[in-house]
Amino acid sequence: MGVLLWWCSRQNYLLFHAVVEIGSVVVACLMGFLALSIPKGERNPLACGIGALYLAVAAVDVLHTLAFKGMGVFTGFSANLSTQLWILARILESAGLLAVILFHSRRPFFPAFSTVLLLLSTAGLAEVFNGRFPDCYLPETGLTFFKIFAEWGISAVLVLSAVIVLRSENPVLRPFRRALAASLFLTVASEMSFTLYTDVYGAMNMLGHLFKAASFYVLLVGVVRKSLENPLFTVYLPVLHGQQEFLKGLSGPSFLLDARGLVVLSNRDVPSGTPLEEALPEGLRRQAEEWLQEVKNEKEVLRREISFDGTDLLVTVRGLKDLEGKFSGAAFVSLDLTEQRETTARVRFLSSIVENSLNESYVLDPHTLRFEYANRGALEALGLTPGEILGRTLLDIAPNLTLEQLLERIDPICSGRQETVSFVEQHRKSDGGLYEVFLRLQGFGEGADRKIVAMGLDVSRRVRTLSTLRETNAMLAQLFENAPVGMFYCDKEGRVLKVNRAALRMFGYRKDEVLKKTVEEILVPEADREISLGHWKTLFGEGRSILLEATRRKKDGSSLPIRVIGVPVFVKGEAKGACLLYVDLTAEREARKATERLNRLLEAQVREERRVWEETIKVLARATELRDPYTAG
Known part of the structure; x- marks a missing residue:
């Protein structure tokens, strides 16, 4: 031409x-x-x-x-x-x-x-x-x-x-x-x-x-x-424009085909116009040709479950027709059942974990507040059967919880303001016994299918432990505060974090004058500061306690003889601080001096008495000699 x-x-x-x-x-x-x-x-x-x-x-x-x-x-x-x-x-x-x-x-x-x-x-x-x-x-x-x-x-x-x-x-x-x-x-x-x-x-x-x-x-x-x-390009393609991402999300090889069996859309890197037999693995080509022929011969939908190359596939082939009812193409969709079965097994495994968990798990209807599910842990904790728990509400097992309180707590979840709500409540067993439970409520689902899931953890032992711990802490705090010796708790830099009344009286300070300051600043004479700083290395570097006698300075500048006991405090192997105990040695030293004076007096008196006894013995000895006719001169 x-x-x-x-x-x-x-x-x-x-x-x-x-x-x-x-x-x-x-x-x-x-x-x-x-x-x-x-x-x-x-x-x-x-x-x-x-x-x-x-x-x-x-x-x-x-x-x-x-x-x-x-x-x-x-x-x-x-x-x-x-x-x-x-x-x-x-x-x-x-x-x-x-x-x-x-x-x-x-x-x-x-x-x-x-x-x-x-x-x-x-x-x-x-x-x-x-x-x-x-x-x-x-x-x-x-x-x-x-x-x-x-x-x-x-x-x-x-x-x-x-x-x-x-x-x-x-x-x-x-x-x-x-x-x-x-x-x-x-x-x-x-x-x-x-x-x-x-x-x-x-x-x-x-x-x-x-x-x-x-x-x-x-x-x-x-x-x-x-x-x-090809009517597929004028009838179906505009509709399938929005389905491109859907095809990509399918787990198995999936294609939209025209009347000649050529690929129009796919979830694989297959160019448009490629014959289906070239787009599929070799082991599936013959079967795919037979399936296409079947849907062309008036069979609207064909489903087959096959195993290929270690993978289980569910294949669906649906014929497409134009407005006159003529065959215009086919949708070839496959799902990887291996992944689906693994997902099902995983769901069953997770469901088993929830069902057999020692924690309490409940599902509530947000409108009626009735239980729709309770796991084995919840039933055993309450002493109820599945038939007995269904139809009840959280108010039936939490005697101290009112309807107003419950509605107030679930409202943030129902309105979408919060994902979860947590609180501690008492549950009542079937025998009337009460125990403490930490509850966490969370919303799941959308619209009419929305539910509230409640996860409960028995914290009665923990509550008792915390109560005992609080009592112990209160007792230790009283012991610290009321101890007859001066006590300081310092951090690793030697700054005072806590001080008791005896220490304040001993050195003449107020508490606000001592806190956040180092021991060296408030107590140690300038000449002894280097030695005092070396004691921290013993406490924290070597992890050893110290015991020494020294002189410390009071607020008014006077010196005070004291005995210092330092004990390092370690948490999980890491030094957190040290506790310093100060004992006033003034009375002890005065008593020691008085004892020394008394000892000297006693020693002098003993020496004098010994001298007198020695003189007395000598006199008696002479007198005896004079009376004896054999020794008398």
Whole structure:
């Protein structure tokens, strides 16, 4: 065909031009009439937009053909008129194609687009025939700067449209991407040819017309005819536009097929137009062909459960029909039952955990407040059977809870202000015994299916433990406060955190004068501070207690002899602080001095008495000697 048209252009260029342009107009009109003849409910918005556009382009192209140099229809006009009409048609075509590609899926696109197209076409023709449209061809100089610049601008818009088409994942555009892109690039080639000619009968002008005819033909065959031949693209595809994400969410390979078994949509990386047997693993191809044949033969839905490559699949094949009841495609959907069965087993496992949990679990109706479920842990704690608990409310097992309190606590959950509400309440067993329970209420579900789940933890032992702990802490606090020796509790930096009354009396301070200050600041004489700081290393670095006697400074500046006992406090192996005990040695030292004085007096008295006894013995000894006749001289 191309060779024949080239030969025709060599013999009679006017005949060639008329044949090409009239052929393009016929193709454009066919696109418009075919696209717009489809019933409104079945229209493909892309095909309809292209059809309306090319009807307007065809009208301008008819005038361009009649105005071509040598036709003699519009007397008084030069070749400039035909070129102006050509530029007007191409501006409408390029801008209209970009608008259709970008906005065809918006509503109401078609009425608005048709109206704007009619107004722009009419205004453009009025500008051309009134002489206000810029000159495009001057017989003396050839193509004007505006004509060349316009062709480059039109080409840029067409290339942009082609890039958008090729990168689009829109389900409506995707089946026509190749045809649209090919048509757009052929139009670009046509426009580039029309920037190079100097003679309206020249070779580049002829080549440009051939490219234009080819672009129109590709649009007719690749977009309009395809959407008419396969009703899937006009009936089902717009509906399935919103189902693309649904297909992607299916666990097994799933496809939407046309009447020939070619893929239109899928949840796998399978290009549109791929035969189903190529899209499936080899082991499933033969079965898939048989299933498709069955749904074609009037079997509406086919379901099969199969095992393939270690995976269990549930396959559903449903035939699709057009408005006349003819087979137009099929939906091939598969679900991975392996995952589903694992999920079911996991749900059963979790349900078993809830049922057999030692904690109490309840499900309540938020409107009636009645129990709809209670697990084994709840039944055993209350001493009730499943039949006895169902129909009761939380008020029946919590004697200290009033209806007003319960409604107040569940209101934030029912209104959506809070996800959970927690509180401690007493539950009553079937034998009348009470025990403490920590309850956490949480809402699940939406609308009429919304329930309140209550999780209960028996904290009676914990409550008793906490009560005992509080009593022990109170007792220890009293012991600390009322101890007869001075006591300081310090952190790791030696700052005083707690101090008892005996210590305050011992050193003459008020409590606010001591807290948050270091022991060295308030008690240790300046000469002894280095030694005192070294004691902290013994306490915290070595973890050993200290026992020493030293002199400390009172508030009034006087010295006080004391005995210091330091004990480090460790929690989970980490030093938290130290407890320092101070014993006033004043009385002890005075008693020691008095004892020493008494000892000295006693020793002196003993020495004196010994001397007297020794003198007495000597006197007695002499007297004895004088009386003895044998020793007397």
